[in-house]
Amino acid sequence: MSAAQPAFPVNQLLFNGYDPGSFYDELIAPNGQPRPGAAPMYDQLASMPLDVFEERRKVADLSYLVQGITFTVYSDGRGTERLFPFDLVPRIIPHNEWKVIERGLAQRVTALNLYLQDIYGEQRILKDRIIPRNLVYSCKHFRREMVGLSVPKDIYVHVSGIDLVRDSRTGEYLVLEDNARSPSGISYVLENRLVMRRTFPTAFEVCEVMPVDHYPTELVQILRSLSPRSGDRPVIVLLTPGLYNSAYFEHCFLAQEMGIELVEGRDLVVADDVVYMKTIRGLTRVDVIYRRVDDDFLDPLAFRADSLVGVPGLMNAYRAGNIGLANAVGTGVADDKAIYAYVPAFIKYYMGEDPILQNVDTYLCSDQTQLSYVLDHLPELVVKAVGESGGYGMLMGPSSDKKTIEDFRARLIADPRNYIAQPVIPLSRCPSFDPATGTMSARHVDLRPYCLYDGEKVTIVPGGLTRVALQKGSLVVNSSQGGGSKDTWVLRGDE
Numbered sequence: 445m446s447a448a449q450p451a452f453p454v455n456q457l458l459f460n461g462y463d464p465g466s467f468y469d470e471l472i473a474p475n476g477q478p479r480p481g482a483a484p485m486y487d488q489l490a491s492m493p494l495d496v497f498e499e500r501r502k503v504a505d506l507s508y509l510v511q512g513i514t515f516t517v518y519s520d521g522r523g524t525e526r527l528f529p530f531d532l533v534p535r536i537i538p539h540n541e542w543k544v545i546e547r548g549l550a551q552r553v554t555a556l557n558l559y560l561q562d563i564y565g566e567q568r569i570l571k572d573r574i575i576p577r578n579l580v581y582s583c584k585h586f587r588r589e590m591v592g593l594s595v596p597k598d599i600y601v602h603v604s605g606i607d608l609v610r611d612s613r614t615g616e617y618l619v620l621e622d623n624a625r626s627p628s629g630i631s632y633v634l635e636n637r638l639v640m641r642r643t644f645p646t647a648f649e650v651c652e653v654m655p656v657d658h659y660p661t662e663l664v665q666i667l668r669s670l671s672p673r674s675g676d677r678p679v680i681v682l683l684t685p686g687l688y689n690s691a692y693f694e695h696c697f698l699a700q701e702m703g704i705e706l707v708e709g710r711d712l713v714v715a716d717d718v719v720y721m722k723t724i725r726g727l728t729r730v731d732v733i734y735r736r737v738d739d740d741f742l743d744p745l746a747f748r749a750d751s752l753v754g755v756p757g758l759m760n761a762y763r764a765g766n767i768g769l770a771n772a773v774g775t776g777v778a779d780d781k782a783i784y785a786y787v788p789a790f791i792k793y794y795m796g797e798d799p800i801l802q803n804v805d806t807y808l809c810s811d812q813t814q815l816s817y818v819l820d821h822l823p824e825l826v827v828k829a830v831g832e833s834g835g836y837g838m839l840m841g842p843s844s845d846k847k848t849i850e851d852f853r854a855r856l857i858a859d860p861r862n863y864i865a866q867p868v869i870p871l872s873r874c875p876s877f878d879p880a881t882g883t884m885s886a887r888h889v890d891l892r893p894y895c896l897y898d899g900e901k902v903t904i905v906p907g908g909l910t911r912v913a914l915q916k917g918s919l920v921v922n923s924s925q926g927g928g929s930k931d932t933w934v935l936r937g938d939e
């Protein structure tokens with residue numbers, strides 16, 4: 445046994461000394477018993493000797509290694525590729541809870557699409573002063589090129605990932621942020637499920653877990669519907685920035701699962717406002733692009749001229765109606781973290797309904813009064829850059845040193861529009877295996893469900909990606925910041 449592997453008794457049980465603490469625990473109720481529906485999984489884990497669990501954990505890790513399930517960390521300056529951390533203890537969501545989440549997500553995705561239709565169309569919401577005009581126009585993801593441009597079926601956000609957290613004080617699910625550009629992580633949802641089915645087949649069947657493997661089929665059907673040409677066999681491609689993108693594994697995985705070509709910008713060419721793919725047999729016309737390239741780099745003739753991963757002339761083909769794009773260009777004006785604060789108002793304005801899922805309280809630093817409050821309470825707050833993701837550009841006030849806090853203070857004063865602040869939410873926790881102790885320890889989690897919108901209905905994969913902060917006490921769940929993932933089990937109801 446290596447020095448890095450502590451020696452534990454082989455008969456040590458995983459839940460010895462487990463303490464859920466004062467936070468809402470997703471698996472264990474306050475009385476120490478498993479929550480409804482979780483008993484089969486809990487009983488199997490609680491009676492499992494450590495050496496048996498370790499063997500299953502090694503098999504799971506080997507599966508990820510063999511399949512190359514990795515992500516890239518940019519913050520270390522080297523673009524290091526790492527194995528995606530996976531925790532074998534699933535998060536379990538009862539069916540009645542999931543139905544509320546499902547309705548809330550469908551409502552939110554519908555409202556975001558109505559907002560995008562409006563903001564690039566009549567702009568009624570600006571004329572009625574529901575949201576400040578300057579907040580929208582100052583968003584770096586607002587694309588003036590899209591104003592007045594008709595998109596297929598009036599759908600802007602075909603694929604979205606809405607991040608949810610459960611507040612331990614109330615047990616209520618809250619929306620933490622919207623991801624309306626090109627949300628990543630669905631490949632881990634699908635692979636996590638495959639690993640869990642192999643590792644705990646009995647508990648999986650007894651718990652009656654709802655399936656997730658229909659996602660690629662649902663997505664490709666939506667992509668087909670965007671084709672500008674009639675016919676049953678539109679040519680669809682997935683456009684990736686390439687090998688060094690953090691989500692490249694996912695791009696390869698989804699292209700394979702959907703049975704479409706994976707291409708880079710250099711593989712496509714535009715002629716007479718039509719997009720073609722280069723093949724060994726010559727040029728083949730492309731009808732739909734599922735793009736995983738950001739707006740800025742999509743077309744060097746329309747956006748950043750220095751882009752090496754885009755397709756010159758693609759926007760002209762888009763304007764001419766000769767290519768379908770998912771998601772549409774300009775959807776970032778819906779997931780800007782400052783505009784997020786107005787989504788409940790969007791729901792009320794466009795749909796005449798109260799939000800089913802509430803936002804986290806948010807302070808807009810672009811507002812002088814709110815900025816003053818944030819500056820006075822920085823050690824108590826979470827501060828986020830409005831356009832960043834992956835845990836970058838963020839201040840966790842309670843766990844930051846004075847120098848870091850003062851650095852953020854200077855950033856806020858210099859560029860207030862670029863930041864929002866939120867109170868620290870006591871995220872719910874879930875048991876996770878701690879290699880240092882050989883037992884289960886409570887770790888904070890969030891949830892990213894994935895939503896598909898075809899213009900008529902929102903299809904939501906049951907569960908989604910549960911991200912877990914593997915470092916003790918941490919609230920940051922992003923893989924780039926030391927987090928990992930769990931399989932999410934939504935239990936089948938009686939319907």
